Amino acid sequence: MAVNNSGRSCPRVSKPVVIKEQSSEPEFDLRGVCQKIVIAKAGEDIKVEVPVSGRPKPTVSWQKDNQALKLTQRTMIENTSTSTILIINECLRSDSGIYSMTGKNIVGSVTDSITVKVHDLPGPPKGPIKLDKISRTFIEFSWEAPENDGGVPINNYIVEIRETTSQTWVELSSLIIRTTFKATRLTTGIEYQFRVKAKNRYGTGPPLMSEPLPSMVWTKDGKDVENTSKLQIKMTELTSVLINKDSVRRDGGKFILTATNVGGFAKHVFNVKVLDRPGPPRGPLTVSDITAEKCVLTWNPPADDGGANIEHYVIEKRESSRLAWTNVASELQVNQYQVTKLLKGNEYIFRVMAVNKYGVGEPLESEAIIAENPYVRPDPPQTPEITAVTKDSVVLCWGAPASNGGSEITNYRIEKRDRISLRWVKCNKRNVTDLHFKVTALVPGHEYEFRVFAENAAGISESSPSSPFVKATDALFKPGPPGNPRVLDTTSSSITLAWNKPVYDGGSEITGYILETCLPGTEEDEWTIVSPKDGVKGTSFTITNLKENQEYKMNVSAVNSEGIGEAAPVPEGYTARDPCDPPGTPEAVRITKNSIAIAWTKPEYDGGSKVTGYIVEKKELPAGRWMKANFTNVIETEYTATGLTEDEKYEFRVIARNAAGVFSDPSYSTGPIVAKDEIEPPRISIDPENLETPYLMKLKAQIAIPV
Structure with a gap:
């Protein structure tokens, strides 16, 4: 905007301007290399530094005689931020050639070159020495110019002579330009040897001798x-x-x-003696003491130290799923190292390299290992037992796990659950290593169950089986009555009973059961204990030494630390008698495609009590099992099984039950029966009276014979 005494003018807007970094193609500055030629004498070091410019910074590559430059310990390339440097140590004639450098960036590519000439002493003249003319006092001989002139022209040749009987060479001339010479003033009969050496500005080369070639x-x-x-x-x-x-x-x-x-x-x-980087360390590269986070590597010094002392070792690692190696440790002076900071569950490969003054040697690789602990979670502890109860606490004891998983148990985790809750609550805030623990802060009158977990370095175990529910109360009571007392079997001298544990144990473990018998019609105080002194430990017992055909009443009581609990009577009196015999073998009397009717005979002996019904069992063949066929009591000695599958095989058996409630053993089986309709052959039925009466009729009369 322009401004005068009257104010500002309207503004003028410039065109959009993009601000960006300027780019330029690569450029080599060879002004420091005279005529782009570098001349050196053999054995000298060559170092050519060429400034490089360009934006962005170009990458530089070198070639020799149109081939990629092979880098060795003598031939090296160093690149700096502003230049590229060609280094040839102790140069040789073979290092002569055209060295080209190529710089590349996003703008373009530029190539330039320099010529390296390495000069040296000339090689020997090319032989053999030809004796062109021999006389009594002179010899004329010739040779050819050296194949290798050392990179510069031959200035002159030097000719020397000696008698074959002498070791001393005598110079005849050192100013010879041509490749011929005439040796004069020789003594007749003496044997001579000649040798010729070429000379350039760097000196005199090796000789060409005229003697017989070795x-x-x-x-x-x-x-x-x-x-x-x-x-x-x-x-x-x-x-x-x-x-x-x-x-x-x-x-x-x-x-x-x-x-x-x-x-x-x-x-x-x-x-x-070839000096080099060392060989690989002697294997194997042992990986030991593996855990989820660390391991220990062990190796031996390399068999080949490269001709120099091993200065240190370098360790690298990589995950087996990746190709890139990462450094673990450098400058190690020992043959063992602990690798840390591994990731649990990852698979790793390690390698170790020895280092001497010539560089880093070949690697020794390990086998792949997985970073995981050598131990596992422990087995669950044994079922906790309750050894003491108060209104707000209990004391738990439990057994150690069958296996600690290979690592020491560091803690037991105790949990509780109220019967009215679904949630388990941790009981211990500090680590517990003992096999007992007192749980406090319980709600009086509530029932609890408990479980225990074991922990080691690998983690926490599965839970132990839960303890029985226990009521948080100071008082203990006698147990309740056992459940469902019942008769399993009778003989003429014994009765076998079974029952269930009491629903309520009185807050104390059931230690046994007491069984009593009484004859009907006697007073209540005439009950007789028929169980062992220390009680019955299981939930079944056979009362023996009973009178045959005598009816008995029976009670079962549970016992805990507080005494004998309420008795549970067997629902009805039972008589000591043998069980009835099984029914006769059933036989099929009618068969259709979906039903089979069977019949049998009554047991020969009913066990002293009337048979009140039968149970029919069937089994599908070939792989079925016995199942009850009737769902109502069968009184008669015949039964029809329906709902069968056509062409399937079945077999049946029958069990009798008498009025004493005793079941017989099963009868013999019918054997396989196929469910299908029976087809009978035709039969003619005639009234027997008609068979004896002759039929008399008139001619052409009708007759009716019922058949």
Whole structure:
């Protein structure tokens, strides 16, 4: 807006402007490298730092002679925030070449290159030395220029001579430009040797000799070294080079070079020691003391230390469901370590690496383990028993679990439940390790049941069986009457009774039962105890030594710590007599597709009391069980079973009951009977009187014969 003495003008709005970071493609600054050429002498270190710019920061990769640059301990690349650095330690002639660098970011890609030239002494002249002309006093000979000129031109050649009987070489000339020479002033009859060396600005190379070429053999551990792609042997007339590519520790050892010609042999021993990162620690990598949160790793030092002392160890871990390794510990000086902070239930793999001054060695991996406790939850405690009761407390005792799950029991959890409630309530606030506990703060008059849990390091157990209900009261009472006293069996001298426990035990455990008998018509105080002195422990008992056919009345009473409770009488008197015999074997008298009628005979002996009815049982074949067929009392000795399935097999048996309420044993079975309609053959029925009377008729008369 513009402003003058009259005020402000209307505003003018600019176009929208987007504020964003400027981007630029990568750029290499090679002004510091003269003509993009780097020259070094063999054995020197090369370090070329090239500034790199670009936004965002580009990623840089290197190539040599259009191939990805192979990084070794001699050849390395270092990238900083502003530059990329090529480092070649102790350079060799083979390091010469074109090194290209490529920078990439989202804007684009740029490639630039430098040329590295490594210069060295020249190699030997190319032989053999040719003796072109020999006379009494001179010899003319020639050779070829070296295949390796060291990267710079050959300045001159040096020719030396010696007599074969001497070890001393004498220089004939050091200013030879061409590859021929004439040695003069020689003595007739003397044998000479010549050698030629090439020289460039870096110095004089190895010689080419005119003597007979020796045969050279490399051996290692008593065996000849074979020329392979990894272990190469390069021979010249007077040199032998053994090249081991990508050396590893096992490539070290004692190498012997033996040279032999007609004059004899010579040998030299080369003790080769390959220095490297250490090998893997000696296994196995043992994982012990495993819990849900930690474990202990144990390993042995590596058999191959890489030629240098082991400085420390590194431990890593990963979950078996993931590929990424995470660091657990570094700078370890020992061969054992406790790994912590594991996640319960996860599966882990661990690895250990030894470290020396040359780097981190190969890893030793463990088997997969699951982080879980070696113990489980304990078994439930035994059923709690109530040993003391007051109006507001009880004392509980219980047995220890059958198994503690492999871990010490650290606590027992006690719970209570009021009979009028559905909720269980914890009783103890502090840990309980004893096998007894006093529960307090009960409501007087209420009935409670109790249960107990056991706890260990793995967790809490299932609950124990619940205790019987107990009433919170100070007073104890005699028990109530037993339930449903009844006669199970009689003989001529015994009666077998059974009953149920009392509904109310008086607040004290039932310790036994008292049985009494009395003859009908006697006074009430003439009851006779017929049970053992310490009472009957179960809920059934057989009274013996009774008089045959004598009727008896019987009572059953429960006993607790307070005494003998109220008696429960057997509903009616029973007579000591043998049970009646079973009925006769039933037989089928009528069969249809859905019913079978059977008939039987009465028992031969009714047990001294009239038979009052029968029970008919049926069983479906082949795999059925005996079931009651009649739902009302059968008085007659015949019964029709209905509702059967056509073509199914059935069998039947009958049980008699007499007036004394005693049941007989079952009769024999009818055997299998198939439910289906019976088909009878035709039969002709004629009145017997008609069979004896002759039929007389007139001719053409009608006659009627009833059939």
